[in-house]
Amino acid sequence: MTTTTATTAVTGAVGTSHTRIEGVAKVTGAARYAGELPFADLAHGWLVLSTIARGRVREIEADPVLRMPGVLAVLHHGNAPRVDADYVGMLGRPDPIAEAFQHDRVPFMGWPVALVVAETSEQAREAAEALVVHYEQEPHDIAFSAGRPGTYTPDGEGMRTEKGDLEAQLAASAHVVDAEYSTPEEHHISMEPHAATARWDNGRLEVVDSNQGSTWVADELAKLFSLDPSSVRVLSEHVGGAFGSKGLRIHQILAVMAATTLDRPVRVVMTRRQMFSLAGYRSPTAQRVRLGADPEGRLLAFDHQGHNLSSTVHEFVETSAAFGRPMYAADAHHTVSRVVRLDVPTPTYVRAPGEAPGSFAVESAIDELAEKCGVDPIALRVRNEPAVGPVSGLxxxxxxxxxxxxxxxxxxxxxxxxxxxxxxxxxxxxxxxxxxxxxxxxLVAPSSAAVTAEADDTFTVRITAADVGTGARTALTLIAADALAVTPERVRVRIADSDFGPAMVAGGSMGTRSWGWAINLAARELREKLVPGGQIPPEGITARADTNEVVAAxxxxxxxxxxxxxxxxxxxxxxxxxxxxxxxxxxxxxxxxxxxxxxxxxxxxxxxxxxxxxxxxxxxxxxxxxxxxxxxxxxxxxxxxxxxxxxxxxxxxxxxxxxxxxxxxxxxxxxxxxxxxxxxxxxxxxxxxxxxxxxxxxxxxxxxxxxxxxxx
The missing domain is CATH 3.30.365.10 (Aldehyde oxidase/xanthine dehydrogenase, molybdopterin binding domain)
Known part of the structure; x- marks a missing residue:
């Protein structure tokens, strides 16, 4: 047993520069990513995607492929295990792509229609490229523009805000900007492709994955496959970029399907080209911004209309019109989001969803207004600085x-x-x-953490955080060190294992905030358990905490x-x-x-x-x-x-x-x-x-x- 010195004061670590804890392992290749970890008896799945944008799968000629060297199975809508996507997860109802191989419909080009599983990745790819799929093709529509037929304002909070008489304030304005802005379809392009290996181990489903939140993915897989949540474990130690794309995706689902069918580990890795169809993207936007100002440039009217597209099977809103809501005071302040459903893959969150394209439109329009008013662009912003939230009033x-x-x-x-x-x-x-x-x-979301005082005079933090390349593992080490009043060298942070309990995903710029909050609480509880000069047993002393109540307050x-x-x-x-x-x-x-x-x-x-x-x-x-x-x-x-x-x-x-x-x-x-x-x-x-x-x-x-x- 070791005497604890956890309460010894040290210089604060937070606020000082530290290189990444896993940096050397990453640059030397010692850090293994989801597509690199070795598994005994591993099989490989290769996706086959639709070559039409709308219609049905009429026939899949699987028999010739099954006779090719190393091929173990061809999964498709006629033989795949059933899943249940009728649930509400962390982000609401899942994208129906989670129900791949459950029907013969094709809602966009690049929809998964089959998975070929073989002994090697090369054999799986060769067989997948040889698979013949017959379709019943239907006319498709992918033409996006603002206000085109079928455009609507979604239900839900924040889709429309209205304060004041917009048209009256525009009419009273000495200077008016009325302009349309557009941004194209953009993709995440994570350096590491999406990869997952699924296996059954003593009745538990284990998935080694590249994701932004292991608890999130584990919960979704449990719901999809009607499993007890405690029987699903997801690990994602190293992630080579995500930016919003690495949540529940088809590669994990099909890896689980194949592992269940074959009773052996199966790995599915998306190719770069497949990621363009299956990993989500930022929808193109068409935005209209109307600004009205008095002779000195003080805003009387602010109107931002944002349009984006989504797939026919799932609604996703790129909330570009939300950017200006906290930015500028105006007597009339209106914003609205509109969507049109087309025969395209479903968009998703991409770094700064809404704010990135929305800021292009609003901040360009503000610059145009400054030009009209003859006012310096910074001075104009100062002139319209709000005292409270322009829409919320908070x-x-x-x-x-x-x-x-x-x-x-x-x-x-x-x-x-x-x-x-x-x-x-x-x-x-x-x-x-x-x-x-x-x-x-x-933003912040409830998370849980556990901190253990070890017998060797170190501390172990366990939290289902995700380091998607941001340096989160290092930041959490510094937070824990300060919370424990020890040096960072005495702290080891373990992350990305769903067995550690629920925690917020790495997204919305709220990961470190949410996780750090939980670690602080757990560390505080641990310090109360430790007695200066007391003994640490071989199994250590552990304190756990969650932030549900404090976040709500x-x-x-x-x-x-x-x-x-x-x-x-x-x-x-x-x-x-x-x-x-x-x-x-x-x-x-x-x-x-x-x-x-x-x-x-x-x-x-x-x-x-x-x-x-x-x-x-x-x-x-x-x-x-x-x-x-x-x-x-x-x-x-x-x-x-x-x-x-x-x-x-x-x-x-x-x-x-x-x-x-x-x-x-x-x-x-x-x-x-x-x-x-x-x-x-x-x-x-x-x-x-x-x-x-x-x-x-x-x-x-x-x-x-x-x-x-x-x-x-």
Whole structure:
């Protein structure tokens, strides 16, 4: 037995920079991901996806494939195990793709129609590519536009807000902006593909997976397969990116089906091309923003209408119209979300869902209003800074947006900016600068954690958190160390095992906040159990806690992270190329746990925002209903050479009313970046671009058409 020293005071770890605990293991290859772990007697499943966009599967010629070397099974709607998707999970009812192989309907191109299982991955792939599937094809419709037939406003909270007489305030306005903005279909492109291995072990289903929440996936699988929740275990120790795509997906479901059918472990890994159909994506948006202001630029009217598409089988809303609700005061404040159902895969959450495309529209429109009013864009934002939530009426827990603009403007040299567009030239390049605001809600969800004082004078934390590449494992170690008043070296954090109990997923920028809260409570209870100088038994001393009650008791305030984005661009007038020379983001994001990984998260989000502004665009072929090039050769993302100078930092953002002070940083970096770049392109050229991405051909057309083409 060891004497505990848990109450010895040490210097606080939170707020100091620490390299990732698992960093060396990842860069040396020692860290194993879901598709790499060895299993005895492992079989491999390969997905077969539909080649039509709408219709039925008429026949599957499985017999020739079953005679191919190594093939063990061909699962399809005629022979697959039954599942029950009539349930409500963490995010509501599951996408009906969870019912794959339960019927012969095909609702979009890329719908899973079969799984070929073989002894090796190569054999499974060869057989899957040889499988002949006959279809009864029907006409499909994938044409998306605002207000097209079939568009509707979904039911549910937050789909529409109305305050004040909008039309009257617009009529009374001295300055009006009425513009339409659009963003394309965008994809997560996680570095690690979706992978899952399922096996039965002594009556328990065990799934090793790449996901954002092991408890979440375990609960969904238990419901789908009508299993006792305690008989399902999901593990996901290392995840190579997620961004909203790695929840319940078809690869886990089919791995379980195949493992049950064959009574041996089965692994299913999506290919990159399959991920474009099966991992979700950000819906294209068509947005209309109307702003009305008095002669000094004070907003009288704010109206934001957001449109997105979803599949015919499941409703998903890209809530772009929600972005402006906490941002600007206006006498009349209206927002609405609208959806149209088409023969396409179901969209899903993508980093900063709603806020990323919504900020492009709103922050571009604010810049246009500043131009009309003859007011500096930052000064206009200051003029319309709300005292309370513009729609909710709730007080802000903290709101340091203007401090972000002050600090950002100082660092960026904003005071020296000539507001007139199209004047700065450097050889063939036109130069411009732009800015935009960022915001993302601060959320929290109940979680549970256990902390054990070990006999060797260390501490073990067990929590079903997920580290999707953010550095969460390291951040939680620092939080636990401070809660226990010990050094981080004495703390080991174990995560991503559903047996550890329920916990919030890594999503909505609320993971670290939710998990840290639970760890703090458990550590506090453990310290009360420990007696200074007392003995630790060989099995250790454990304390458990959950945050259900304390989360429910959180005060009614509006909580957001805020930020100010700044961009400098150069535009080649001969080729239409846009190059971003500088990006600066200053954020007010509460308590920063690990400055090293926090800065990485901000910079990563800003880089994605640049990618959104200039590169990313998935295009669907109207004739086939499928994507033109579902791969990284045709879907362009920003590379290192696209970001020569990028800097992220933060201002102090204390929240005296918050028990943890952590606000979340995963999402906010991308918010506003595309608008800042688009505003900088206007400053460089004098032409507004309201359609993303700002491609060279659009720049050239806009210049030739005196700006009209940019609005197309």
């Amino acid at each position: 007080p802000f827990s903290s709101r340091n947006l203007l401090a972000c603009f002050d600090e950002g403007a100082r660092r960026f040299g904003w005071a020296d900016r000539d507001p007139r567009p199209g004047l700065r030239r450097e050889g063939r390049w036109l130069l411009g600068t732009g800015t935009a605001a960022s915001a993302f809600p601060v 959180l005060s009614q305030k509006e909580r957001h992270s805020f930020g100010a984005q700044f961009a400098e661009v150069a535009v080649d007038t001969a080729t239409g190329e846009v190059r971003v020379r500088r990006l600066l983001g200053i954020f007010a994001a509460g308590r920063i746990v690990n400055p090293l990984t926090a800065r990485s998260q901000f910079v990563g989000g800003m880089t994605w925002g640049l990618s959104m502004a200039l590169h990313e665009e998935a295009v669907r072929d109207q004739a086939s209903g499928g994507l033109v090039s579902p791969d990284l050769a045709g879907y362009h993302v920003a590379a290192n050479a696209d970001v020569p100078d990028i800097e992220a930092d933060w201002v102090a953002d204390p929240d005296e009313d918050d028990p943890v002070g952590i606000k979340g940083i995963g999402e906010i970096g991308i918010v506003g970046t595309a608008a800042a770049i688009a505003n900088a392109v206007w400053h460089a050229t004098g032409v507004r671009h309201r359609t993303l991405p700002i491609r060279p051909d659009r720049v050239l057309l806009a210049g030739a058409g005196h700006g009209e083409a940019a609005r197309a």
